[in-house]
Amino acid sequence: MTxxxxxxxxxxxxxxxxxxxxxxxxxxxxxxxxxxxxxxxEVDRLLETGLVVADGLAASRGGRRSHNIRLAPGLRFLGxxxxxxxVDVAVTNAELEILGHLNHxxxxxxxxxxxxxxxxxMAEKLRNSxxxxxxxxxxxxxPGPVRFPEGVPVAxxxxxxxxxxxxxxxxxxxxxxxxxxxxxVNLMAMGEMHAGVARSVGDFLxxxxxxxxxxxxxxxxxxxxxxxxSAGDIGHIQAVPDGRPCACGNRGCLEAHFSGAALxxxxxxxxxxxxxxxxxxxxxxxxxxxxxxxxxxxxxxDATSLELIREGGTRTGQVIAGLVSFFxxxxxxxxxxxxxxxxxxxxxxxxxxYRQSLPLATGNLPIVLGELGPTAGVIGAAxxxxxxxxxxx
Numbered sequence: 441m442t443x444x445x446x447x448x449x450x451x452x453x454x455x456x457x458x459x460x461x462x463x464x465x466x467x468x469x470x471x472x473x474x475x476x477x478x479x480x481x482e483v484d485r486l487l488e489t490g491l492v493v494a495d496g497l498a499a500s501r502g503g504r505r506s507h508n509i510r511l512a513p514g515l516r517f518l519g520x521x522x523x524x525x526x527v528d529v530a531v532t533n534a535e536l537e538i539l540g541h542l543n544h545x546x547x548x549x550x551x552x553x554x555x556x557x558x559x560x561x562m563a564e565k566l567r568n569s570x571x572x573x574x575x576x577x578x579x580x581x582x583p584g585p586v587r588f589p590e591g592v593p594v595a596x597x598x599x600x601x602x603x604x605x606x607x608x609x610x611x612x613x614x615x616x617x618x619x620x621x622x623x624x625v626n627l628m629a630m631g632e633m634h635a636g637v638a639r640s641v642g643d644f645l646x647x648x649x650x651x652x653x654x655x656x657x658x659x660x661x662x663x664x665x666x667x668x669x670s671a672g673d674i675g676h677i678q679a680v681p682d683g684r685p686c687a688c689g690n691r692g693c694l695e696a697h698f699s700g701a702a703l704x705x706x707x708x709x710x711x712x713x714x715x716x717x718x719x720x721x722x723x724x725x726x727x728x729x730x731x732x733x734x735x736x737x738x739x740x741x742d743a744t745s746l747e748l749i750r751e752g753g754t755r756t757g758q759v760i761a762g763l764v765s766f767f768x769x770x771x772x773x774x775x776x777x778x779x780x781x782x783x784x785x786x787x788x789x790x791x792x793x794y795r796q797s798l799p800l801a802t803g804n805l806p807i808v809l810g811e812l813g814p815t816a817g818v819i820g821a822a823x824x825x826x827x828x829x830x831x832x833x
Contacts, residue, residue: 443489444833454830462510518578521817524651529562530818540571551601579821581624588669591621597687627820629656636811641771648776651700698752700731716744735780753788761796775810
């Protein structure tokens, strides 16, 4: 993809076609503030660039029928969602429909060189499967703070060796296409906004509970990143005064008391103290415990596991309640690996938020699990790069 929209009107048309699929000129005209003649000029210019193509006759609205317009069917975006313990890589078309998706375990602590060797291998496998001759752009999510304009991680607590690594520049050279980089939870929020539970909501919070905890903040349909890109780092809000030490260097952070890593640690401790025969059995079998084990034990009725989940949900709900009182969102989405804990976790979060925040903020506030699971991040990554490419150069 070498062409870019020449102006804001063309950019708006491209994004409408991405988000809504093929449309007639008349339908596009209903949604964009242009005269009929000006709209025709801009559509014709986009057709000349090859970014859009004619796509059959539109339904009649009286008079001569026009052609539908759609984004070029050969456009391909690569979405990469790097987590603490695994990576998802997907190829999408221009409408951000997933054409192929791979998942692979990895340890982000192995550093960027090892991680990106795996990412590039997965991207090559998808390309060789016939899904793409090449990539027109790539979006990358990483589980830590990102200085967004440069695409560089900054002092990420769970990512040793990544501080200052030029992710965007390095991958752009390897892939031969433009690359954009963002925090993984921002991409989850963008994915849920594009194709998930937040499709019709302009202002919402997306809380990701995985190995760490973060929050995507969407305002007026756009991610709010703050001045430097660190907005939404709620895992390091103090939840317990003088509490446990956190990887960030402070004490009592929410992430230190409830996240995938914290839950696994608490489960191991409970098993070794003889508080749960179910967890002790799983620990003996596997040699370690994860949030998945806690979820399975809770589903089997293990009281200790249920209490760990409720306690963590209550602490998370306390922090979210403060965010709700401050931001007054229209929706709170809970996602990430720990959402395998399901409705026990969700109920604890809801109870705390509804109890602690004012009725005006919570009277019509849904707090729900995300719909897209592990695909939210890769769809969000594809949307990130398409937002960039579908904007005037």
